[in-house]
Amino acid sequence: MSDTPETQKPSWWRRLSSGLKRTSSSIGTALSEFISKRKLDRAMLDEIEDVLLRADLGTEVASRISDAVGEGRYDKMISASDVKEIVASEVEKVLAPVAKPLVIDDAKKPFVVLVVGVNGSGKTTTIGKLSARFAAEGRKVMMAAGDTFRAAAIEQLKVWGERTGTPVIAGAQGSDSASLAFNALTAAKEQGRDVLLIDTAGRLQNRKELMSELEKVVRVIKKVDDTAPHAVLLVLDATVGQNALSQVEAFTRTAGVTGLVMTKLDGTARGGILVAIAEKHKLPVHFIGVGEGVEDLSPFTARDFAQAIAGTETQ
Numbered sequence: 212m213s214d215t216p217e218t219q220k221p222s223w224w225r226r227l228s229s230g231l232k233r234t235s236s237s238i239g240t241a242l243s244e245f246i247s248k249r250k251l252d253r254a255m256l257d258e259i260e261d262v263l264l265r266a267d268l269g270t271e272v273a274s275r276i277s278d279a280v281g282e283g284r285y286d287k288m289i290s291a292s293d294v295k296e297i298v299a300s301e302v303e304k305v306l307a308p309v310a311k312p313l314v315i316d317d318a319k320k321p322f323v324v325l326v327v328g329v330n331g332s333g334k335t336t337t338i339g340k341l342s343a344r345f346a347a348e349g350r351k352v353m354m355a356a357g358d359t360f361r362a363a364a365i366e367q368l369k370v371w372g373e374r375t376g377t378p379v380i381a382g383a384q385g386s387d388s389a390s391l392a393f394n395a396l397t398a399a400k401e402q403g404r405d406v407l408l409i410d411t412a413g414r415l416q417n418r419k420e421l422m423s424e425l426e427k428v429v430r431v432i433k434k435v436d437d438t439a440p441h442a443v444l445l446v447l448d449a450t451v452g453q454n455a456l457s458q459v460e461a462f463t464r465t466a467g468v469t470g471l472v473m474t475k476l477d478g479t480a481r482g483g484i485l486v487a488i489a490e491k492h493k494l495p496v497h498f499i500g501v502g503e504g505v506e507d508l509s510p511f512t513a514r515d516f517a518q519a520i521a522g523t524e525t526q
């Protein structure tokens with residue numbers, strides 16, 4: 212991909228790199244400010260580490276990158292672009308092990324995907340995009356409007372259902388989301404659906420009662436199929452920065468998160484948090500969201516993300 216001219220790159224790449232430009236240019240601008248015409252010393256490495264911390268990369272990664280920059284370069288001239296190359300390469304090393312596709316096990320009928328996260332993180336939109344993707348792969352998909360809290364979420368999912376030709380199981384606003392999940396899974400089984408995507412209401416990770424409601428959804432799903440849910444996707448909004456770390460911890464504890472989707476990478480200076488999450492939690496990252504349209508969900512690739520964040524592609 213790095214040899215492809217900018218104009219020929221896929222649109223998701225352009226959206227990702229322009230979205231992450233705020234992160235990369237904040238890294239790049241800060242680096243250029245103090246790296247010109249100076250030999251590398253301890254003070255410079257400390258400054259580099261600070262820049263990376265401000266970009267949300269986390270202490271471990273920031274200090275590892277600064278060590279990598281220092282390696283064999285003390286008292287030598289170094290340029291900001293040399294440092295950016297090292298940032299890209301070190302970030303890629305952290306991300307490569309977690310960049311894993313969401314594999315649908317066709318032996319499970321349906322393969323149940325539960326989608327969780329805080330309010331407004333992009334769960335419903337992500338489910339809509341996933342339904343389009345799986346339907347395009349020839350799979351029989353069903354969606355469950357388990358966000359019974361918000362009437363608009365039920366409507367939103369129905370619109371996605373019409374758009375992608377996917378049936379949506381919905382209840383009345385305020386109905387019990389666990390029983391909706393139960394009914395949807397029962398219906399999906401009866402109809403021989405390949406994939407069931409279950410939406411859930413947004414909940415803050417520190418709201419105990421809402422988190423136990425999520426545990427109940429998982430318990431009830433297991434009553435129909437004790438191997439389900441087969442994937443639990445946590446949808447993270449990139450714009451929230453550091454708070455995403457505690458979301459990963461709480462939702463993993465409560466709902467057994469198996470993989471991540473990070474949305475809104477098209478408009479944030481805080482995408483660096485994904486690197487800190489990858490370093491700390493090692494959870495698979497399946498997709499990134501780079502816009503509201505159906506085509507704006509892209510499989511996660513370590514190299515593209517690393518280059519976008521370091522700004523090595525966009526100079």
Ligand SMILES: Nc1nc2c(ncn2[C@@H]2O[C@H](COP(=O)(O)OP(=O)(O)OP(=O)(O)O)[C@@H](O)[C@H]2O)c(=O)[nH]1
Pocket residue numbers: 328329330331332333334335336337358361364411412413414474475476477478499500501502503507
């Ligand atoms: N720019 C951008 N906007 C997005 C992306 N994903 C979702 N959105 C927007 O974010 C807003 C919230 O998305 P929803 O899918 O409704 O979020 P939710 O998690 O289901 O919300 P709750 O049900 O309230 O918890 C909507 O306006 C979406 O269009 C993305 O990747 N980029």
